[in-house]
Amino acid sequence: DVKVTQSSRYLVKRTGEKVFLECVQDMDHENMFWYRQDPGLGLRLIYFSYDVKMKEKGDIPEGYSVSREKKERFSLILESASTNQTSMYLCASSSTGNGYTFGSGTRLTVV
């Protein structure tokens, strides 16, 4: 069964901390995406990557960065966590001709 695995289901961090959210896929997909999900706002694209070491900004990249050193792993980094980054974070991967496969999400709370 193909999978996108997000390292943590729930995470609580303090304001100002550097936070790493990890995502690993086992489908050899070229493309990987990070979205955040907030009530009434749907899923908003933070960053995406079409290849190793490649990244592109999505619609809401401010306060975030990403890293893709290996094809199967795409990390989302919150350089200095703030309370307005409390959200559900969803990672997805895809390949040509196929739609997205999502992970189960990481619910991040910044206090």
Added chain:
Amino acid sequence: GENVEQHPSTLSVQEGDSAVIKCTYSDSASNYFPWYKQELGKGPQLIIDIRSNVGEKKDQRIAVTLNKTAKHFSLHITETQPEDSAVYFCAASKYSSASKIIFGSGTRLSIRP
């Protein structure tokens, strides 16, 4: 940038009745329109999609329709069942199924027994 609007935000229907969720998109270059279903505690899962060269697509109890002129597309679920209760997201892309897609705000569908 591209925008996708989705209505209603919540929908409650009697089991066995039909449910309809509607979306509009802003970018006329959009050519791929997927629908995702998110069950509690899980990530969204693709349930059906349609491309701009097709006006309607059906898969058992679910169907999607696309009106390119009006930039509208809709999800229709017939003979609803309790397991249809979930949050549904429409989306649009002007690239491909594997590329960047823009999501609507979601519809929470509840099926009343």
